[in-house]
Amino acid sequence: MRRLINQRPGRGERLLLGALPFLALAVLYVIASQLRLAANAGDKLLPPASAFLDTLRSYALEEDLRSGRYLLWSDTWASLRRLLSALLISSAIGLTLALAIGVVPRIRALLAPLVNAVAMIPPLAMLPILFIIVGLEETAKITLIVIGIAPCITRDLALRAAELPAEQLIKVQTLGASTWQLLLRVVLPQMWPRLIDSLRLSLGSAWLFLIAAEAIASTEGLGYRIFLVRRYLAMDVILPYVLWITVLAVSMDLALRVLRRRAFPWAEAGS
Amino acid sequence: MATVSVRNVWKEYGTQVVLENLRLEIADHEFVTIVGASGCGKTTFLRMLLGVEQPTRGEIFIDGQPLRPEPGADRGIVFQRYSLFPHLTALGNLVLGLELKRSRWLGRLFGAPRRAVIRRATEVLESVGLGAARDRYPAQLSGGMQQRLSIAQSVICEPKILLLDEPFGALDPGLTADMHKLILSLWEANRMTIFMISHDIRESFELGTRLLTFDRLRHDPQSPEAYGASVTYDLPLQRRHDRAPASMPG
Known part of the structure; x- marks a missing residue:
């Protein structure tokens, strides 16, 4: 018998093992739900799986009587629009600042302390300020996410840029590159895969700030819906919504991973 | 195509003297090989030629012009690793x-x-x-x-000067013969002045037209950092066999 650390599961076994905890949780839920419902048929805390499906059907396939919209899709669209705009803006800010901070010593001296300080401000503490300055509309929510994740992306990428071997930067100078050309042709292209890694790590916080902003001031969105129906203890809405958010987040993470592998094969083969 | 003139160059880090009073006149199209124990300033010398470090005292001239204190297109470099x-x-x-x-x-x-x-x-x-x-x-x-x-x-x-910092140090011995042929043919075809650091004495004799050894001339056992290294041997080398100028397109 080989040692445990030398026993590697095959592909099928790996999938099975990975699915096991999910199945266990599902079974646990169904049992607990049935026990509660047996004791009290009107229980709202752990609704049966059939209630999820009913809710999903009505939210996804039937128009809302009041607004005339398909709530699940309009909520998803509203949330994703905010999230993706914020990710895009944060990437642009992060990349630009990080290139300059990571490679140009003067700009590092000028901006690195500021970025480090801003990264320490709890973003939620900024939320009231944002509401006062930019109002309760979309701008405030997107700004909150950007404030939450852009400093981290900036710091991460600046570190990565500074980590590039000095030999590379010297070499490209001996090929006649100016600072601008060096940033454009040597540093920036090597930052793309690292930006993707950084975004993947930031996805969790981005969702956190999104839900927080929607919970406090919004009229649509996944976070808004969850906090709205909380008043009625509508677990049959909340739980499917949370699952749906998880599915969205995991798919985004997966998409980024695939994008990195497809678009930057050199980064995979690398050291 | 470049002459290099090193005039009374010293390099010190704080109280530690790394190189003392280097004086060298390198002719155009010279193939200078540099050997010496590790830590005796070979790489520091190369980095000063490259422009990433500046002499504490003294000056370096290329074709009579003071060396620009940063890397530039007139001086190419090949490191042991990471230069791609x-x-x-x-x-x-x-x-x-x-x-x-x-x-x-x-x-x-x-x-x-x-x-x-x-x-x-x-x-x-x-x-x-x-x-x-x-x-x-x-x-x-x-x-x-x-x-x-x-x-x-x-x-x-097309740099005027090519700097090589142990370029073949990490390679299998079997590969180096090919690399020597390659570097010599490029040297002939492009009329560069080459400086190459090597830890392989035989290689240095085979490739170079001039061989420099770096070492400390004086040694103080109480404070080993008090004296720096300098050029202890400066040997003009006779080519044992002429290599045919190889083809380099363009």
Whole structure:
């Protein structure tokens, strides 16, 4: 018998093992739900799986009587629009600042302390300020996410840029590159895969700030819906919504991973 | 094509003297090989020629002009490792230098000028025996291929001086004979002045037209950092056999 650390599961076994905890949780839920419902048929805390499906059907396939919209899709669209705009803006800010901070010593001296300080401000503490300055509309929510994740992306990428071997930067100078050309042709292209890694790590916080902003001031969105129906203890809405958010987040993470592998094969083969 | 003149150069870090009073006149098209124990300032000397470190005292002149205190296109460099760009293919690594020279703002060429530099880079790639590896990334190349590519990458930009910091130090001994042939043919074809650090004495005698050894002349056991290294031997070398000037396209 080989040692445990030398026993590697095959592909099928790996999938099975990975699915096991999910199945266990599902079974646990169904049992607990049935026990509660047996004791009290009107229980709202752990609704049966059939209630999820009913809710999903009505939210996804039937128009809302009041607004005339398909709530699940309009909520998803509203949330994703905010999230993706914020990710895009944060990437642009992060990349630009990080290139300059990571490679140009003067700009590092000028901006690195500021970025480090801003990264320490709890973003939620900024939320009231944002509401006062930019109002309760979309701008405030997107700004909150950007404030939450852009400093981290900036710091991460600046570190990565500074980590590039000095030999590379010297070499490209001996090929006649100016600072601008060096940033454009040597540093920036090597930052793309690292930006993707950084975004993947930031996805969790981005969702956190999104839900927080929607919970406090919004009229649509996944976070808004969850906090709205909380008043009625509508677990049959909340739980499917949370699952749906998880599915969205995991798919985004997966998409980024695939994008990195497809678009930057050199980064995979690398050291 | 360049003469190098090193005039009374000292390099100190705080109280530690690394190099003391270097005086050298290097003729055009010289192949200078440098040997010496580790920690005796060979690499510091090369880095001063490169422009990433400045002499504490004294000056270095290239063709009579003071050396610009930063790396530039007149001095090419090949390090032992890490001098290739991992995100570019072998061809891309060669094309980069040509593109940088011709496109100031984008660092990229399009259309006919791009086809022209690709043609030129392909010729050079083939002349260093990497024609088949043209679309591979550096991480997919062997150590020997990487160093060939790195040398070609410098040479394609036609530097006046080529600096080599133990370029073959990490390679299998079997590969170095080929690399020697390559570097000599490029040296002949491009009329560069070459400085090469090596830890291999035989290699230094074989390749160089002038051999420098770096060592400490004086030693104080109480404070070993008090005296720096200097050139202890400066040997002009006679080529044992003339190499045929090899073909370097363009």
